[in-house]
Amino acid sequence: MVDEKQLISKITWRLMPFLGILYLIAYIDRQNVSYAKLEMVGDLGMSEYAYGLGASLFFIGYFIFEVPSNLLLDRFGASKWFARILISWGMVTVALAYTQNATMFYILRFLLGACEAGFFPGVLYLLTLWYPSSYRGTMVGLFMIFSAFANAIGAPLGGALLDLNGLYGMAGWQWVFLVTGGPAIVAGIITLFYLPDLPSKASFISESEKAWLKDRLAAENSDMEQNAADGFRALINPRVLLMSLCYVGFPLAAYGLSYWLPTIVKNFGVSNTTNGFLNIIPWLLVAVALYAVPAMADKAESKTPYIVIPALVGAVSLVLSAVIPDHTLQFIFLCISAAGIFAGQPVFWSLPSRFLQGAGAAAGLAAINSVGNLGGFVAQNVVPWIKDTTGSTIAPMFFLAACLLAAALLVLVIGRMVPRAPGRDNLGSADTAHVK
Structure with a gap:
């Protein structure tokens, strides 16, 4: 007999802290340009717009190599492929310290995106191999909390x-x-030696637990469309295409805010160190939201409100941060907007695994993430352009709010196209017979 809760807890303690630390490292390496910018622009003689273009080239490399990277992960296994991703992006990040001119900066930022491509959707795909669907929203939320950290x-x-x-x-x-x-x-x-590729190869769970997990996932996947495991067909699946378009708004708002927030706070007249400590506050609020919202969504029959409502709160808060002149209130609304932007994203990522599996899930998740992350490219070009045009560091928040609102509206459409997740207790007697 297998205790479901004990097994899920065992998997979670083994995988999630480690994957979360890897994501923490990845996110710091993405966002370090927002702080380097404060001095690097002047040292290299670049304009804000030129620097934003160079920083955003990360997302072009990311877009081009995202789907191939995730399919190679499916082929070579998580431990080897994640190790390659981590080592290569670490080397490029170190090389950025020796940037001599704008051209070199552009090339290295593109390479950083190419090297890191496949990590985030790779983890999402990995979770489909280890967790039944009713747990995935919470697990993606736990994983994404490390981006707030x-x-x-x-x-x-x-x-x-x-x-x-x-x-x-x-x-x-x-x-x-x-x-x-x-x-x-x-x-x-470390990843090479610590991370198991598949449940069947894991030494920390028993053979009976492996069998139960295999049967549970097979029962869930049996109701999926016939070509859900086909990588190519996943790329042209209408739902994947619509989710890719919809997801653009979330990274656009997220990167636009996180990239520009240090600049906004600097204009409050604080030192670099004070700026850094003030920027802790919104991300602590994001961490709370990333835990609370997915946990509530996993218990709810309809997931759509848990994506749409936080996005609407984020959009309204961005607008308020731009129209209220008081710096303290501006900062409060920017903190709330950060939580709204991120809180619903783990719930969003639980949707594709309801109709995709295997190579189809690897390709589909990568496609959604790669297209969506082009929002980061847009944000890091449009935000400084708006600032240069208007002379205001807060005016770009109107643009971010509009994009987030559009994403929320598209989620309402997607919610009607994605099948409901099976409950934990209605997968059939053949599956639940294994559970104590």
Whole structure:
């Protein structure tokens, strides 16, 4: 007899803290440019717009290599492929510390995106191999909480590293890249030995637990469409295409806010170190929201409200942050908007696995994430352009709010196209017979 709760707990304690730490490292390596920007722009003689273009090239490399990377993960296994991803992006991050000009910055940011491509959707795909659907929203939320921790850690870290300007003859922005790149290389080596590729190869669960998990997942997958496991067909699935378009609004708002928030706070007249510590606050609020909202959604029959309502709250808060002149209130609404932008995303990512499996899930998740993350490219170009055009650091929030609102409206359409998830107690007697 298998105790379901005990098995899920065992898997969670083995996988989620480790995967979360990897995501924390990844997110810090993505966002370190927002702090390096505060000094790097002047040192390299770049405009805000030119720097935004270079920073955004990450998402072009990410877009091009995302689907191939996830399909290779399905072929070679999580441990080997995640190790390759981590080590390569760590090396590129370190190389960014030695950027000499704008062209070199553009090339390295593109390479960083190409190297990291496949990590986030790879983890989402991995969760479909380890967890029944009724647990995935919560697990994606737990995983994404580490992105909030990354921003909370990266904020004071980035500010403090900038204040090392001149140490050993290196600029503060160079220290930002050197210190944040090394952990990815170390983590990549550890991944080779720690991360199991599949439940069937895991030594920490018993044979009976492996059999129960296999039967449970097979029961859920049996109701999926005939071609759900076909990688190519997943790429042209109408639901995948619509979800890809819809998801653009979430990364666009997320990256637009996280990339620009240090600049907004700097205009409050604070030091680099104070700026970093103030930027901890919104991400602590995001962490709470990423736990609470998916946990509630997993218990609810309809998931759509748990995606739409947080997005609407985020959009309204972005608008209020732009129209209210008081700096304290601006910051409060920016904190609320950050929570609204992120809170519903784990619930959103639980939707594709209801109609995709195997290579189809690997390709479909990667496609949605790669197209959606083009929003990051748009944000890191449009946001500084709006600032340069208007002369206001807060005006770009109107644009982010409009994109987030459009995403929320599209979720309402998608909610009618995706099948409901099976409950934990209605998968059939053949499945639940294994449960104590």
